[in-house]
Amino acid sequence: MCRTVDLHQAVLAKNDTNAVELRRTLDDRGTTAVNLMSSPGSGKTALLEALLSRAAAGGTPAAAVTADLATENDATRLARSGAPVRQILTDGLCHLEAGMLRGELEGWLPEETRLLFVENVGNLVCPASYDLGETVRIALASVTEGEDKPVKYPAAFGLAHLVVITKTDLAEAVEFRREDFLRGVQQVNPGVPVIETSARTGEGVDALLAHVLRAADGRETHTPVLARQHEKHLHHHHDDDPVADHTHAPAGAADHSHAPAGVPDHSHAPAGVPDHSHAPAGTPR
Protein backbone atom coordinates (compact mmCIF):
# COMPACT_ATOMS: atom_id res chain seq x y z
CA MET A 1 0.00 0.00 0.00
CA CYS A 2 1.16 3.49 -0.63
CA ARG A 3 -0.30 6.89 -0.06
CA THR A 4 -0.29 10.18 -1.87
CA VAL A 5 0.41 13.43 -0.09
CA ASP A 6 -0.69 16.54 -1.94
CA LEU A 7 1.72 19.37 -1.26
CA HIS A 8 1.02 22.10 -3.83
CA GLN A 9 3.97 24.16 -2.75
CA ALA A 10 5.76 26.70 -4.88
CA VAL A 11 9.22 25.28 -5.47
CA LEU A 12 10.84 28.65 -4.84
CA ALA A 13 8.74 29.40 -1.75
CA LYS A 14 11.80 29.88 0.45
CA ASN A 15 13.41 32.31 -1.94
CA ASP A 16 10.14 34.17 -2.35
CA THR A 17 9.70 34.47 1.41
CA ASN A 18 13.22 35.87 1.71
CA ALA A 19 12.51 38.26 -1.15
CA VAL A 20 9.27 39.49 0.39
CA GLU A 21 10.95 40.09 3.74
CA LEU A 22 13.88 41.86 2.14
CA ARG A 23 11.57 44.07 0.09
CA ARG A 24 9.67 45.00 3.23
CA THR A 25 12.88 45.75 5.15
CA LEU A 26 14.17 47.93 2.32
CA ASP A 27 10.80 49.68 1.96
CA ASP A 28 10.77 50.51 5.66
CA ARG A 29 14.11 52.22 5.41
CA GLY A 30 13.34 53.98 2.14
CA THR A 31 15.68 51.95 -0.07
CA THR A 32 14.63 50.76 -3.51
CA ALA A 33 16.42 47.76 -4.98
CA VAL A 34 17.06 47.55 -8.73
CA ASN A 35 17.92 44.13 -10.15
CA LEU A 36 20.01 44.30 -13.33
CA MET A 37 20.01 41.23 -15.54
CA SER A 38 21.84 40.57 -18.79
CA SER A 39 24.20 38.27 -20.58
CA PRO A 40 27.94 38.58 -19.92
CA GLY A 41 29.58 41.46 -21.72
CA SER A 42 26.41 43.42 -22.38
CA GLY A 43 27.75 46.44 -20.55
CA LYS A 44 26.01 46.23 -17.17
CA THR A 45 29.05 47.33 -15.22
CA ALA A 46 29.89 50.27 -17.47
CA LEU A 47 26.29 51.46 -17.32
CA LEU A 48 26.25 51.02 -13.57
CA GLU A 49 29.43 53.10 -13.25
CA ALA A 50 27.67 55.86 -15.15
CA LEU A 51 24.51 55.50 -13.06
CA LEU A 52 26.39 55.65 -9.76
CA SER A 53 28.29 58.77 -10.89
CA ARG A 54 25.09 60.50 -11.98
CA ALA A 55 23.31 59.53 -8.79
CA ALA A 56 26.18 60.95 -6.74
CA ALA A 57 26.20 64.14 -8.81
CA GLY A 58 22.46 64.51 -8.26
CA GLY A 59 22.72 63.99 -4.53
CA THR A 60 21.01 60.58 -4.52
CA PRO A 61 22.69 58.16 -2.12
CA ALA A 62 23.17 54.96 -4.11
CA ALA A 63 24.99 51.71 -3.44
CA ALA A 64 25.72 48.62 -5.51
CA VAL A 65 26.12 44.92 -5.04
CA THR A 66 27.69 43.05 -7.90
CA ALA A 67 27.70 39.29 -8.32
CA ASP A 68 30.17 37.21 -10.24
CA LEU A 69 31.34 33.64 -10.25
CA ALA A 70 34.91 34.81 -9.73
CA THR A 71 37.08 37.96 -9.33
CA GLU A 72 36.32 41.25 -7.63
CA ASN A 73 37.04 43.20 -10.80
CA ASP A 74 33.57 44.70 -11.06
CA ALA A 75 33.48 45.88 -7.45
CA THR A 76 36.86 47.53 -7.95
CA ARG A 77 35.58 49.34 -11.03
CA LEU A 78 32.34 50.42 -9.42
CA ALA A 79 34.02 51.62 -6.23
CA ARG A 80 35.75 54.35 -8.25
CA SER A 81 32.42 56.15 -8.32
CA GLY A 82 32.75 56.65 -4.57
CA ALA A 83 29.55 54.71 -3.89
CA PRO A 84 29.49 51.90 -1.32
CA VAL A 85 30.02 48.68 -3.27
CA ARG A 86 30.10 45.01 -2.34
CA GLN A 87 31.08 42.02 -4.42
CA ILE A 88 29.27 38.72 -4.00
CA LEU A 89 31.30 35.76 -5.21
CA THR A 90 28.89 32.99 -6.05
CA ASP A 91 31.52 30.26 -6.27
CA GLY A 92 30.14 28.96 -9.49
CA LEU A 93 26.45 29.52 -8.85
CA CYS A 94 24.82 30.97 -11.95
CA HIS A 95 22.41 33.36 -10.22
CA LEU A 96 21.74 35.31 -7.05
CA GLU A 97 19.10 34.22 -4.56
CA ALA A 98 17.27 36.50 -2.17
CA GLY A 99 18.88 34.92 0.90
CA MET A 100 22.37 35.62 -0.47
CA LEU A 101 21.52 39.27 -1.00
CA ARG A 102 19.92 39.61 2.44
CA GLY A 103 23.02 38.16 4.06
CA GLU A 104 25.28 40.53 2.15
CA LEU A 105 23.32 43.64 3.06
CA GLU A 106 23.06 42.90 6.76
CA GLY A 107 25.14 45.32 8.75
CA TRP A 108 26.66 46.81 5.62
CA LEU A 109 24.15 48.81 3.60
CA PRO A 110 24.45 52.46 4.69
CA GLU A 111 21.24 53.73 6.29
CA GLU A 112 20.80 56.65 3.91
CA THR A 113 20.91 54.48 0.75
CA ARG A 114 18.09 55.48 -1.56
CA LEU A 115 18.88 53.23 -4.52
CA LEU A 116 20.48 49.83 -4.27
CA PHE A 117 21.65 48.50 -7.62
CA VAL A 118 22.11 44.75 -7.75
CA GLU A 119 24.18 43.59 -10.70
CA ASN A 120 23.13 39.98 -11.14
CA VAL A 121 25.41 37.25 -12.51
CA GLY A 122 25.86 37.68 -16.26
CA ASN A 123 23.27 35.18 -17.49
CA LEU A 124 19.86 35.63 -19.08
CA VAL A 125 18.43 32.27 -18.04
CA CYS A 126 18.91 31.41 -14.38
CA PRO A 127 18.60 34.78 -12.61
CA ALA A 128 15.16 35.29 -14.13
CA SER A 129 13.62 32.71 -11.80
CA TYR A 130 14.67 34.45 -8.60
CA ASP A 131 12.92 37.40 -7.02
CA LEU A 132 15.58 39.28 -5.05
CA GLY A 133 13.25 41.65 -3.26
CA GLU A 134 13.75 44.27 -5.94
CA THR A 135 11.19 46.90 -6.87
CA VAL A 136 12.56 47.39 -10.35
CA ARG A 137 13.80 44.54 -12.49
CA ILE A 138 15.74 45.60 -15.55
CA ALA A 139 16.71 43.33 -18.44
CA LEU A 140 19.52 44.73 -20.56
CA ALA A 141 20.76 43.83 -24.00
CA SER A 142 23.51 45.44 -26.03
CA VAL A 143 23.14 46.26 -29.69
CA THR A 144 26.02 43.88 -30.43
CA GLU A 145 24.12 40.82 -29.18
CA GLY A 146 21.51 40.57 -31.90
CA GLU A 147 17.91 41.66 -32.10
CA ASP A 148 16.39 38.38 -31.03
CA LYS A 149 17.58 38.37 -27.41
CA PRO A 150 14.11 39.13 -25.98
CA VAL A 151 12.43 36.21 -27.74
CA LYS A 152 15.37 33.88 -27.08
CA TYR A 153 15.24 34.65 -23.36
CA PRO A 154 11.56 35.31 -22.78
CA ALA A 155 11.63 34.81 -19.01
CA ALA A 156 14.37 37.41 -18.48
CA PHE A 157 12.79 40.01 -20.75
CA GLY A 158 9.20 39.00 -20.05
CA LEU A 159 9.50 39.59 -16.31
CA ALA A 160 11.29 42.94 -16.55
CA HIS A 161 9.73 46.22 -15.42
CA LEU A 162 12.05 48.01 -17.79
CA VAL A 163 14.17 46.98 -20.76
CA VAL A 164 17.43 48.81 -21.45
CA ILE A 165 19.40 48.73 -24.68
CA THR A 166 23.12 49.37 -24.14
CA LYS A 167 26.04 50.38 -26.36
CA THR A 168 23.80 52.34 -28.73
CA ASP A 169 26.91 54.19 -29.90
CA LEU A 170 27.77 50.97 -31.75
CA ALA A 171 24.31 50.45 -33.23
CA GLU A 172 25.17 51.72 -36.66
CA ALA A 173 28.44 49.81 -36.87
CA VAL A 174 26.72 46.50 -36.12
CA GLU A 175 23.59 47.37 -38.14
CA PHE A 176 21.33 46.90 -35.14
CA ARG A 177 17.75 46.47 -36.31
CA ARG A 178 16.00 48.44 -33.60
CA GLU A 179 12.46 47.75 -34.79
CA ASP A 180 13.01 43.98 -34.70
CA PHE A 181 14.32 44.20 -31.17
CA LEU A 182 11.37 46.32 -30.04
CA ARG A 183 8.91 43.95 -31.70
CA GLY A 184 10.39 41.04 -29.77
CA VAL A 185 10.18 42.98 -26.52
CA GLN A 186 6.56 43.84 -27.20
CA GLN A 187 5.76 40.20 -27.93
CA VAL A 188 7.03 38.83 -24.60
CA ASN A 189 6.36 41.88 -22.44
CA PRO A 190 3.65 44.11 -23.90
CA GLY A 191 3.84 47.69 -22.76
CA VAL A 192 7.24 47.50 -21.04
CA PRO A 193 9.16 50.78 -21.27
CA VAL A 194 12.43 50.64 -23.23
CA ILE A 195 15.32 53.03 -22.66
CA GLU A 196 18.27 53.26 -25.05
CA THR A 197 21.63 54.01 -23.49
CA SER A 198 25.31 54.37 -24.13
CA ALA A 199 27.65 54.42 -21.16
CA ARG A 200 30.31 55.82 -23.45
CA THR A 201 28.39 58.87 -24.68
CA GLY A 202 26.11 59.15 -21.69
CA GLU A 203 22.98 58.79 -23.83
CA GLY A 204 19.96 57.70 -21.85
CA VAL A 205 21.73 57.50 -18.50
CA ASP A 206 19.81 60.43 -17.03
CA ALA A 207 16.54 59.07 -18.40
CA LEU A 208 17.28 55.69 -16.85
CA LEU A 209 18.12 57.19 -13.48
CA ALA A 210 14.99 59.33 -13.63
CA HIS A 211 12.89 56.25 -14.43
CA VAL A 212 14.33 54.35 -11.49
CA LEU A 213 13.76 57.29 -9.16
CA ARG A 214 10.14 57.55 -10.30
CA ALA A 215 9.73 53.89 -9.43
CA ALA A 216 11.33 54.57 -6.05
CA ASP A 217 8.69 57.23 -5.51
CA GLY A 218 6.00 54.65 -6.21
CA ARG A 219 5.14 56.06 -9.60
CA GLU A 220 6.23 53.12 -11.76
CA THR A 221 3.23 51.30 -13.11
CA HIS A 222 4.33 48.60 -15.53
CA THR A 223 3.45 45.08 -14.45
CA PRO A 224 4.65 42.39 -16.88
CA VAL A 225 2.01 39.99 -18.17
CA LEU A 226 4.20 37.06 -17.12
CA ALA A 227 4.52 38.36 -13.55
CA ARG A 228 0.76 38.65 -13.12
CA GLN A 229 0.14 34.94 -13.42
CA HIS A 230 3.12 34.14 -11.23
CA GLU A 231 1.72 36.33 -8.44
CA LYS A 232 -1.61 34.58 -8.61
CA HIS A 233 0.16 31.26 -8.47
CA LEU A 234 2.17 32.22 -5.40
CA HIS A 235 -0.89 33.56 -3.65
CA HIS A 236 -3.27 30.70 -4.11
CA HIS A 237 -3.99 28.58 -1.10
CA HIS A 238 -5.20 25.09 -0.65
CA ASP A 239 -7.39 25.21 2.41
CA ASP A 240 -7.44 21.45 2.64
CA ASP A 241 -3.70 21.21 2.82
CA PRO A 242 -2.21 21.96 6.24
CA VAL A 243 1.36 21.70 4.97
CA ALA A 244 0.96 24.31 2.30
CA ASP A 245 0.22 27.02 4.85
CA HIS A 246 3.68 26.74 6.37
CA THR A 247 5.55 26.97 3.16
CA HIS A 248 3.62 29.21 0.84
CA ALA A 249 5.02 32.66 0.48
CA PRO A 250 2.96 35.06 2.57
CA ALA A 251 0.50 37.38 0.91
CA GLY A 252 2.45 39.94 -1.02
CA ALA A 253 4.91 37.50 -2.50
CA ALA A 254 6.28 38.72 -5.78
CA ASP A 255 4.22 41.81 -5.30
CA HIS A 256 6.31 44.55 -6.74
CA SER A 257 4.48 46.76 -4.39
CA HIS A 258 4.66 49.95 -6.35
CA ALA A 259 2.77 48.41 -9.21
CA PRO A 260 -1.01 48.42 -9.17
CA ALA A 261 -2.68 45.07 -8.87
CA GLY A 262 -4.87 45.67 -11.87
CA VAL A 263 -4.02 45.05 -15.45
CA PRO A 264 -2.66 48.19 -17.06
CA ASP A 265 -4.78 49.12 -19.98
CA HIS A 266 -2.54 49.56 -22.99
CA SER A 267 -5.44 50.96 -24.85
CA HIS A 268 -3.75 51.57 -28.13
CA ALA A 269 -6.81 50.29 -29.90
CA PRO A 270 -7.15 52.22 -33.12
CA ALA A 271 -10.49 53.70 -34.09
CA GLY A 272 -12.78 51.12 -35.57
CA VAL A 273 -11.78 48.29 -33.26
CA PRO A 274 -14.98 46.86 -31.87
CA ASP A 275 -15.70 47.38 -28.23
CA HIS A 276 -15.61 44.68 -25.59
CA SER A 277 -19.08 43.43 -26.41
CA HIS A 278 -17.57 40.80 -28.69
CA ALA A 279 -15.95 39.08 -25.74
CA PRO A 280 -17.93 35.93 -25.07
CA ALA A 281 -19.24 35.88 -21.55
CA GLY A 282 -17.57 33.42 -19.26
CA THR A 283 -14.83 32.34 -21.62
CA PRO A 284 -13.49 29.16 -20.09
CA ARG A 285 -9.90 29.13 -18.85
Next chain:
Amino acid sequence: MHELSIAMAVVEQVDDALRERGAERVPVRSLTLRVGELSGVVPEALDFSFGVAAEGTVLADARLLIETVEGRARCGSCGRDTATGMPPDLWCGPCSRAMNLTGGRELEIARVVLDDVRPDDAGERHGDDDAPGVTGAQADAAADAPARDKEASHVPHR
Protein backbone atom coordinates in the same frame (compact mmCIF):
# COMPACT_ATOMS: atom_id res chain seq x y z
CA MET B 1 22.19 25.44 -14.56
CA HIS B 2 19.83 26.81 -11.92
CA GLU B 3 17.91 23.54 -12.14
CA LEU B 4 20.33 22.14 -9.55
CA SER B 5 19.35 24.89 -7.11
CA ILE B 6 15.72 24.20 -7.91
CA ALA B 7 16.15 20.46 -7.42
CA MET B 8 17.82 21.11 -4.08
CA ALA B 9 14.94 23.37 -3.04
CA VAL B 10 12.50 20.62 -4.00
CA VAL B 11 14.33 17.99 -1.97
CA GLU B 12 14.58 20.29 1.04
CA GLN B 13 10.90 21.19 0.91
CA VAL B 14 9.70 17.64 0.53
CA ASP B 15 11.97 16.65 3.40
CA ASP B 16 10.53 19.43 5.59
CA ALA B 17 6.95 18.56 4.64
CA LEU B 18 7.44 14.91 5.49
CA ARG B 19 9.16 15.83 8.74
CA GLU B 20 6.17 17.94 9.74
CA ARG B 21 4.02 14.90 9.13
CA GLY B 22 6.36 12.64 11.08
CA ALA B 23 7.12 10.68 7.93
CA GLU B 24 10.73 11.74 7.41
CA ARG B 25 12.01 8.18 7.23
CA VAL B 26 9.39 6.90 4.79
CA PRO B 27 10.87 6.38 1.33
CA VAL B 28 9.23 8.37 -1.42
CA ARG B 29 8.10 6.30 -4.37
CA SER B 30 7.37 9.17 -6.71
CA LEU B 31 7.40 12.94 -6.72
CA THR B 32 5.28 14.99 -9.08
CA LEU B 33 6.28 18.49 -10.12
CA ARG B 34 4.23 20.86 -12.23
CA VAL B 35 6.48 22.87 -14.50
CA GLY B 36 5.05 25.63 -16.64
CA GLU B 37 6.31 26.05 -20.16
CA LEU B 38 7.14 29.68 -19.32
CA SER B 39 8.72 29.04 -15.93
CA GLY B 40 12.26 29.20 -17.28
CA VAL B 41 13.01 25.68 -16.10
CA VAL B 42 14.15 22.93 -18.44
CA PRO B 43 12.60 19.58 -17.47
CA GLU B 44 15.56 17.54 -18.76
CA ALA B 45 18.02 19.58 -16.73
CA LEU B 46 15.74 19.35 -13.70
CA ASP B 47 15.49 15.60 -14.11
CA PHE B 48 19.27 15.28 -14.21
CA SER B 49 19.75 17.63 -11.25
CA PHE B 50 17.17 15.83 -9.20
CA GLY B 51 19.19 12.63 -9.35
CA VAL B 52 22.13 14.49 -7.83
CA ALA B 53 20.12 16.44 -5.24
CA ALA B 54 18.16 13.43 -4.02
CA GLU B 55 21.19 11.28 -3.24
CA GLY B 56 21.21 10.08 0.33
CA THR B 57 17.69 11.38 1.09
CA VAL B 58 14.27 9.72 1.33
CA LEU B 59 13.89 10.81 -2.29
CA ALA B 60 16.90 8.78 -3.43
CA ASP B 61 14.82 6.13 -5.16
CA ALA B 62 11.87 8.33 -6.05
CA ARG B 63 10.65 8.48 -9.61
CA LEU B 64 10.43 12.07 -10.76
CA LEU B 65 7.24 12.84 -12.66
CA ILE B 66 7.09 16.17 -14.41
CA GLU B 67 3.74 17.53 -15.54
CA THR B 68 4.36 20.29 -18.02
CA VAL B 69 1.80 23.06 -18.16
CA GLU B 70 1.17 24.82 -21.42
CA GLY B 71 1.51 28.59 -21.62
CA ARG B 72 -1.93 30.07 -22.27
CA ALA B 73 -3.26 33.59 -22.52
CA ARG B 74 -6.60 35.26 -23.02
CA CYS B 75 -7.39 38.58 -24.55
CA GLY B 76 -9.53 40.67 -22.21
CA SER B 77 -10.93 42.50 -25.20
CA CYS B 78 -11.93 39.91 -27.80
CA GLY B 79 -11.92 36.90 -25.48
CA ARG B 80 -9.55 34.91 -27.67
CA ASP B 81 -8.04 32.13 -25.56
CA THR B 82 -4.91 30.68 -27.02
CA ALA B 83 -1.63 28.88 -26.42
CA THR B 84 1.12 31.45 -26.04
CA GLY B 85 3.67 29.35 -27.88
CA MET B 86 7.33 29.50 -27.08
CA PRO B 87 8.64 32.17 -27.10
CA PRO B 88 5.31 33.43 -25.83
CA ASP B 89 3.31 35.91 -27.84
CA LEU B 90 1.43 37.95 -25.27
CA TRP B 91 0.21 40.67 -27.58
CA CYS B 92 -3.23 40.45 -29.14
CA GLY B 93 -2.55 41.91 -32.57
CA PRO B 94 -6.15 42.40 -33.72
CA CYS B 95 -7.05 44.22 -30.48
CA SER B 96 -3.69 45.96 -30.06
CA ARG B 97 -3.46 45.15 -26.39
CA ALA B 98 -1.67 42.92 -23.92
CA MET B 99 -3.23 39.56 -23.23
CA ASN B 100 -3.67 38.06 -19.78
CA LEU B 101 -1.66 35.00 -18.89
CA THR B 102 -3.80 32.15 -17.60
CA GLY B 103 -1.20 29.38 -17.35
CA GLY B 104 2.40 28.43 -17.94
CA ARG B 105 4.38 29.96 -15.07
CA GLU B 106 3.82 27.09 -12.62
CA LEU B 107 6.76 25.72 -10.70
CA GLU B 108 5.18 23.63 -8.04
CA ILE B 109 5.63 20.50 -5.99
CA ALA B 110 2.28 18.86 -6.62
CA ARG B 111 2.43 15.66 -4.60
CA VAL B 112 4.52 12.80 -3.33
CA VAL B 113 3.62 9.14 -3.22
CA LEU B 114 5.09 7.46 -0.18
CA ASP B 115 6.19 3.88 -0.12
CA ASP B 116 4.52 1.14 1.86
CA VAL B 117 4.18 2.19 5.45
CA ARG B 118 2.89 0.68 8.64
CA PRO B 119 0.20 2.64 10.43
CA ASP B 120 2.56 3.53 13.30
CA ASP B 121 5.23 4.89 11.00
CA ALA B 122 3.63 8.25 10.73
CA GLY B 123 0.87 10.43 12.09
CA GLU B 124 -0.84 10.23 8.75
CA ARG B 125 -3.74 8.19 7.54
CA HIS B 126 -3.43 5.92 4.58
CA GLY B 127 -4.57 5.65 1.03
CA ASP B 128 -7.72 3.77 1.77
CA ASP B 129 -9.39 6.43 3.86
CA ASP B 130 -10.56 9.94 3.21
CA ALA B 131 -7.84 12.05 4.75
CA PRO B 132 -7.40 15.35 2.93
CA GLY B 133 -4.76 15.15 0.26
CA VAL B 134 -4.38 11.40 0.62
CA THR B 135 -6.04 9.10 -1.84
CA GLY B 136 -5.17 5.66 -3.05
CA ALA B 137 -6.65 6.38 -6.45
CA GLN B 138 -4.28 9.30 -6.95
CA ALA B 139 -1.40 7.12 -5.86
CA ASP B 140 -2.19 4.59 -8.54
CA ALA B 141 -2.70 7.26 -11.16
CA ALA B 142 0.60 8.91 -10.30
CA ALA B 143 2.48 5.64 -10.41
CA ASP B 144 1.16 4.92 -13.87
CA ALA B 145 1.61 8.41 -15.26
CA PRO B 146 4.13 8.99 -18.03
CA ALA B 147 7.34 10.42 -16.68
CA ARG B 148 7.18 13.42 -18.93
CA ASP B 149 5.21 15.14 -21.56
CA LYS B 150 7.58 14.82 -24.49
CA GLU B 151 5.67 17.53 -26.32
CA ALA B 152 6.83 20.23 -23.94
CA SER B 153 8.81 23.00 -25.49
CA HIS B 154 11.74 24.41 -23.62
CA VAL B 155 13.63 27.58 -23.09
CA PRO B 156 17.06 27.24 -24.70
CA HIS B 157 19.51 26.85 -21.87
CA ARG B 158 22.99 28.22 -22.00
